[in-house]
Amino acid sequence: MRFYNTLTRRLEEFRPIAEGRVGLYTCGPTVYDFPHIGNYRSYLFEDLVKRFLAFLGLRVTHVMNITDIDDKTIRKASELQVPLAEVTRKYIDAFHADLRALNALPADHYPRATEHIAEMQALIARLLEQGFAYEKDGSVYFRIERFPEYGRLANLDKGSLKIGAAVDADEYEKEAVQDFVLWKGKKPGEPSWPAPFGEGRPGWHIECSAMSMKYLGPHFDIHMGGVDNIFPHHENEIAQSQCANGVTFVNYWLHCQHLIVDGQKMSKSLGNFYTLGDLLSKGYAPMAVRYLLISSHYRKLLNFTLEGLEMAGQALARVKNFAFSLRNVEGEGDADPELAAALDKALAAFRDQLADDFNVSGALGAMFDLIAEVNPRLSALTRADAAAALAWLERINSVLGVLEPDERTALDAEIEARIALREKARREKDYARADEIRAELRRQGIALIDTPSGVKWKRE
């Protein structure tokens, strides 16, 4: 498989450092508020990459950090007059709940910044010892002059970095304006930790260097994040990590493009700012959100609209209907080798599309082609055929993650009873009564499908 490496600005064949294994680090949330759907575009793309690596038989170790100490979390806690941990706990829980709703597979580790202060301090101490960092008025800064490769990831020339806006109240005494803070000296009213270089708290960038190193080692395979992370965050991570360890930090950098909403950058003032909760409360299904967010190419701007979300829901319904039809196949007999061959071919096409820089649109095309090929033959399929096709769909869905298991619950008996009543009404040609029962069930999210072999039902 190959994909676009931000570092080299080229499509590259992926070769893991260790045969059959992948170390994956993805920048997680800063937990000061509910994440918005733009955040989830990135997280779901990361989930797709992870699922596809697993699909190819690779064993992935996935680390996603949680930034629970920074300017914004501190500000929020101070505004609400509650302890920092209370604020971060709330949004960490919300984040995990959203990820579950969106069917993202959990990471192996979710390290929190506040639980890795010692590791960050040790890293800063090493940078100080080697002269890559310096102390100034209780804070510690990284000296970018000491890292000639600085700017390579972002394709920026060190000398041409626009200066001025970067100077904020925190960072007044730096040797060079472009130098970035590793450790912020204590300020009144802010959480702080004692350190050899003075009491204070970590800067943002050092967190990811320290935690990725701890869980994945000094050199690992893939680092992901949103495009906004390229500069300065990831650039700074490279500088810190490579200067401290003297080895290449990451082999492949993968960045997900942002989404816009109704053609404009999402912002609260424009009223086009959505959290997952906003969409669910409007009645949209989380799987439709997932489908939409993963369905277009990750390096292209995605224009999110409610109309697009509805279309995604409809497209997904086509896949669900296919699965539904397969589950209701009742033909007896042997499996058709031609069908098996078609399934193999379609799966290979699906895989090839994803292996080419994660072309999800192309992969979906391969899936729908197969569905269109099998649908006309549904009535001629045997149970063995249907089982093969369902196994195929399950394999596809192990990557896409857009289908939920067909859940049958205790309510089933009641539903079956209602259906029996409707059947009785139909036999008596009391269609008004029959339609009334169907409409009632519909309101409960149960759709009825009359087929030659009886009534089938499903949840919508």
Add this chain to the structure above:
RNA sequence: GGCGGCGUAGCCAAGUGGUAAGGCAGCGCUCUGCAAAAGCGCUAUUCAUCGGUUCAAAUCCGGUCGCCGCCUCCA
């Protein structure tokens, strides 16, 4: 000022040299008590635009128009 991206049917979206995938929506028909689902058929001589290279271009090169991102906290 520097770096970079995008413009394909009503909508979404693949395709980066060999003659326009796929999805949604729409229309007609089949099936059905009616629906739903499914099926069949129809729906871009054309890829912002102008010019060039080539036997061949949506794909390569150049110009023009339009839209957007980053260089600063941000997925």
